[in-house]
Amino acid sequence: MGITFRKETFRDDFTFRNSPEHIRRFPFPFHEDSYMYAVNIEPHVVGPKGSVLENLIDVDEHYVAEMQDRALVLAEDPLRCQSLPHMTLAGWDLLELLMEQQALGYPEHFTLTRDGDRWRWINRPLGIDDTFTFGDTSTLPYGPMEYITRQSQGDFCILDQRDGNLWMDAGMVTTQADWSLDFDIGMNFFEWHAPVPLAHEKGIFIRALKFLTNIQQGKPARRLNWTMTINPRLDTSPENYHKWGPDRSTVTPENVGDKVHLRVELQSFWRLPRSNGIVFPIRCYLIKMDELVTQPKWARRLHRVIRDLPEELATYKGLTRYRPTLVEWLSKLDDGSPTSPGFGPD
Amino acid sequence: MSTGTTKLDVVVSNVVPVNELVTRFHFRRRDGELLPTFSGGAHVVVEMRDGDRTRLNPYSLMGSPLDTREYTISVRRDDVGRGGSLFMHRSVKPGLEMVISYPVNLFSLDLRARKHLMLAGGIGITPFMAQTSQLAGSGGNFELHYTCRTASLGTYADVLQQRYDRRVRLYHDDLDERIELDRLLSSQPLGTHLYVCGPAGMINWVRDRAAALGWPAETVHFEHFAAPQPGAPFDVTLAVTGKTIRVGSQQSLLEAIEAAGVDPPYLCRGGVCGQCETNVVSHDGKFIHNDHWLSEEDHRSGCKIMPCVSRFEGKSLVLER
Amino acid sequence: MAAKSIISRPVYGTLSPQPGKHHLFVADAEGAVAIIEMAKNVPAGFFGGAEIVFIPGPDGKHVGALEALKPAQFHLAASFASLLPRLKQTLTNAHMGLRLYLSGTEGLIGQAMQVALEAGIDHTSMQTEHRGSLARRMQCVHCKGITENVTTQPATCAHCGLLLLVRDHYSRRLAAFQGVCINAEDRSEIPPMEEIFR
Numbered sequence: 060m061g062i063t064f065r066k067e068t069f070r071d072d073f074t075f076r077n078s079p080e081h082i083r084r085f086p087f088p089f090h091e092d093s094y095m096y097a098v099n100i101e102p103h104v105v106g107p108k109g110s111v112l113e114n115l116i117d118v119d120e121h122y123v124a125e126m127q128d129r130a131l132v133l134a135e136d137p138l139r140c141q142s143l144p145h146m147t148l149a150g151w152d153l154l155e156l157l158m159e160q161q162a163l164g165y166p167e168h169f170t171l172t173r174d175g176d177r178w179r180w181i182n183r184p185l186g187i188d189d190t191f192t193f194g195d196t197s198t199l200p201y202g203p204m205e206y207i208t209r210q211s212q213g214d215f216c217i218l219d220q221r222d223g224n225l226w227m228d229a230g231m232v233t234t235q236a237d238w239s240l241d242f243d244i245g246m247n248f249f250e251w252h253a254p255v256p257l258a259h260e261k262g263i264f265i266r267a268l269k270f271l272t273n274i275q276q277g278k279p280a281r282r283l284n285w286t287m288t289i290n291p292r293l294d295t296s297p298e299n300y301h302k303w304g305p306d307r308s309t310v311t312p313e314n315v316g317d318k319v320h321l322r323v324e325l326q327s328f329w330r331l332p333r334s335n336g337i338v339f340p341i342r343c344y345l346i347k348m349d350e351l352v353t354q355p356k357w358a359r360r361l362h363r364v365i366r367d368l369p370e371e372l373a374t375y376k377g378l379t380r381y382r383p384t385l386v387e388w389l390s391k392l393d394d395g396s397p398t399s400p401g402f403g404p405d
Numbered sequence: 406m407s408t409g410t411t412k413l414d415v416v417v418s419n420v421v422p423v424n425e426l427v428t429r430f431h432f433r434r435r436d437g438e439l440l441p442t443f444s445g446g447a448h449v450v451v452e453m454r455d456g457d458r459t460r461l462n463p464y465s466l467m468g469s470p471l472d473t474r475e476y477t478i479s480v481r482r483d484d485v486g487r488g489g490s491l492f493m494h495r496s497v498k499p500g501l502e503m504v505i506s507y508p509v510n511l512f513s514l515d516l517r518a519r520k521h522l523m524l525a526g527g528i529g530i531t532p533f534m535a536q537t538s539q540l541a542g543s544g545g546n547f548e549l550h551y552t553c554r555t556a557s558l559g560t561y562a563d564v565l566q567q568r569y570d571r572r573v574r575l576y577h578d579d580l581d582e583r584i585e586l587d588r589l590l591s592s593q594p595l596g597t598h599l600y601v602c603g604p605a606g607m608i609n610w611v612r613d614r615a616a617a618l619g620w621p622a623e624t625v626h627f628e629h630f631a632a633p634q635p636g637a638p639f640d641v642t643l644a645v646t647g648k649t650i651r652v653g654s655q656q657s658l659l660e661a662i663e664a665a666g667v668d669p670p671y672l673c674r675g676g677v678c679g680q681c682e683t684n685v686v687s688h689d690g691k692f693i694h695n696d697h698w699l700s701e702e703d704h705r706s707g708c709k710i711m712p713c714v715s716r717f718e719g720k721s722l723v724l725e726r
Numbered sequence: 727m728a729a730k731s732i733i734s735r736p737v738y739g740t741l742s743p744q745p746g747k748h749h750l751f752v753a754d755a756e757g758a759v760a761i762i763e764m765a766k767n768v769p770a771g772f773f774g775g776a777e778i779v780f781i782p783g784p785d786g787k788h789v790g791a792l793e794a795l796k797p798a799q800f801h802l803a804a805s806f807a808s809l810l811p812r813l814k815q816t817l818t819n820a821h822m823g824l825r826l827y828l829s830g831t832e833g834l835i836g837q838a839m840q841v842a843l844e845a846g847i848d849h850t851s852m853q854t855e856h857r858g859s860l861a862r863r864m865q866c867v868h869c870k871g872i873t874e875n876v877t878t879q880p881a882t883c884a885h886c887g888l889l890l891l892v893r894d895h896y897s898r899r900l901a902a903f904q905g906v907c908i909n910a911e912d913r914s915e916i917p918p919m920e921e922i923f924r
Binding site: 517518519590591592593594595596597616617618619620621622623624 | 744745746747748817818820821822823824825845846847848850851
């Protein structure tokens with residue numbers, strides 16, 4: 060049967076919506092009624108059918124529209140996709156990983172055929188059928204990382220591992236939560252996380268780095284992160300902050316349900332076999348408040364989390380301007396009754 | 406979560422004597438599928454079931470990373486070691502089913518390098534077999550200097566010279582040929598990275614000269630898996646699990662802990678990766694540290710031990726396991 | 727320097743002689759003093775394998791004192807731009823064993839480091855010492871233009887004119903601090919401009 064891909068936009072008229080099935084499968088990130096940083100890393104193994112973890116690389120109803128939005132971003136600003144010269148091999152590793160995983164999870168949409176280093180890749184949703192030589196960049200229209208990440212949902216950071224640290228030396232970043240690849244490329248793990256408040260003092264990044272540098276081939280890991288976005292806008296880059304920043308002043312009690320979106324990142328971490336690098340796919344899921352509160356447990360819990368969030372985190376996540384309006388709106392949906400443990404809706 | 410690796414069920418597909426000391430072993434997957442891709446410098450841990458004893462030894466993968474139909478390792482026979490290499494030489498025959506770990510790379514190439522300068526001693530040639538294949542396949546700039554005792558013990562020297570011609574330079578101890586190390590290190594273009602694998606003495610010599618000649622530490626890469634050394638038996642108390650164990654003279658502390666049903670994480674079993682680092686609760690006696698992981702300060706403190714390669718002599722030792 | 731900073735903000739040290747065959751110094755203005763101080767503690771003959779490239783400040787000070795160290799090569803440059811071709815040539819022909827010492831303004835250290843990184847020297851192996859002005863090089867994250875000698879907070883982008891918050895977040899690759907629009911959410915908010923990077 061396959062996925063029915065939606066025709067929708069993440070800019071201008073913002074026609075993005077989740078179908079009822081996609082609301083149910085939304086990766087709600089709060090397992091309790093409050094939130095603080097933690098090294099919430101777990102093995103990235105296949106989860107229940109019908110969840111975003113059904114396949115390790117998730118493709119959903121927004122696939123085609125997201126890829127069209129990415130193409131628009133890259134046309135405006137090619138610096139969103141960069142790879143330092145020593146990262147080409149890691150780009151091939153990523154191409155292999157994404158082609159294999161997408162073909163495995165969605166055979167009706169993607170097919171990979173290999174004959175030695177002669178590969179054929181069919182991507183039906185985007186109408187692509189390419190034959191190329193694995194390892195030979197001249198046989199693809201783009202470098203290997205750009206080629207495959209123009210066909211894969213989510214941002215991708217490729218990290219080189221050396222001297223006990225991870226270095227962000229390549230990436231495709233068009234749906235980021237307010238950080239700039241062009242600025243951060245070449246930085247190590249601590250440097251690119253430098254602007255994050257509170258977590259350094261808690262030693263969180265030291266522990267996280269130790270874990271990540273030990274990720275083994277065939278044993279990926281994952282964690283969830285979250286923020287909020289006004290309008291279903293994928294490209295909330297610092298590059299365009301002066302264009303989307305004013306949206307934050309447009310939230311009113313009347314439009315909260317339609318404008319305010321919870322933005323969840325499913326981050327996974329994979330060892331790359333040839334380059335010994337690590338790839339860090341950051342898959343972004345958006346849900347508008349009207350959709351989210353169709354699950355009463357999520358409505359109650361989100362109210363409590365946002366209400367009690369420490370000020371530094373609220374500032375870092377850019378919520379300051381509209382937090383009171385949002386909390387007021389959510390409070391009407393919170394009768395104070397307890398929420399069940401765990402992430403899922405009741 | 407456990408940081409160990411996934412296991413691979415393999416069958417020995419070929420056993421090839423290379424010279425009087427070294428034998429090469431080929432592994433294929435039992436299910437006939439391709440093995441996982443790996444990067445030059447990676448090793449696998451081979452599980453050797455020898456009667457009621459299990460040894461787990463790391464060996465560098467030496468085949469081309471471009472061909473994953475089989476993995477190959479080369480094992481040098483060590484007549485005075487703890488018996489792992491003797492087991493491989495005597496008991497491992499084609500058709501034997503074995504278990505190996507997924508590949509792990511603790512000696513990877515720095516792909517930023519303008520040039521890769523490789524120094525091998527003896528059986529230390531094996532990771533460079535894979536690394537040179539990888540670099541040659543992608544047009545990488547490398548030069549290999551290989552010291553061996555005699556021409557007949559120059560494992561794969563002929564293959565390497567055939568493949569790479571003047572990019573390989575051989576030095577034979579019996580002909581009194583020596584690397585002119587200072588001259589070699591001083592004539593490398595800026596941006597060169599240095600890799601060394603061989604006996605401990607050679608690694609230390611190269612690292613010392615490189616540092617003295619102004620090579621920054623991050624440009625000098627070395628791999629030396631310490632083999633666990635035999636020694637006097639000793640008793641250990643495991644505080645967390647409440648077990649008391651005896652470490653046999655031919656057994657490593659890690660193996661003894663595992664034999665008692667406690668499984669610390671590990672990747673290299675050679676004192677390099679840091680995974681099995683264990684806190685010492687109390688001790689009365691002397692540590693014999695053989696690892697490359699803990700700092701000298703850690704060694705002096707008596708608070709930590711790497712059970713894969715280090716031992717203990719004395720009255721009592723209590724570990725946090 | 728700001729009292730509370732972040733990890734990506736560069737930390738500078740004190741120059742100290744490193745083992746090596748050749749020693750290349752790049753300094754501007756008061757950066758000369760860092761070299762002169764270090765020279766008190768070097769092994770005999772150290773400067774016989776050294777090259778000093780110096781951009782004097784407006785006061786023209788320290789030239790004589792540097793020459794007195796008797797480096798194998800001494801070069802006076804009018805600006806960083808003017809020494810760039812020479813620096814690139816030196817690094818292209820250099821061998822392992824060359825050590826790099828950078829001292830002076832943050833802009834000079836950052837730009838020389840940028841060239842050295844491209845030549846294959848790892849940043850952790852370079853010696854740096856900050857002397858003199860705290861004025862910043864800033865990249866506007868929006869238009870990508872670099873504004874030199876930024877002394878105020880916020881600062882105006884010399885290219886696109888946006889009013890930017892000058893962050894402590896620093897990129898070695900760009901040799902610049904990051905500037906982000908300070909009033910993006912409401913352009914009518916104009917915070918006062920203070921001179922803080924001097």
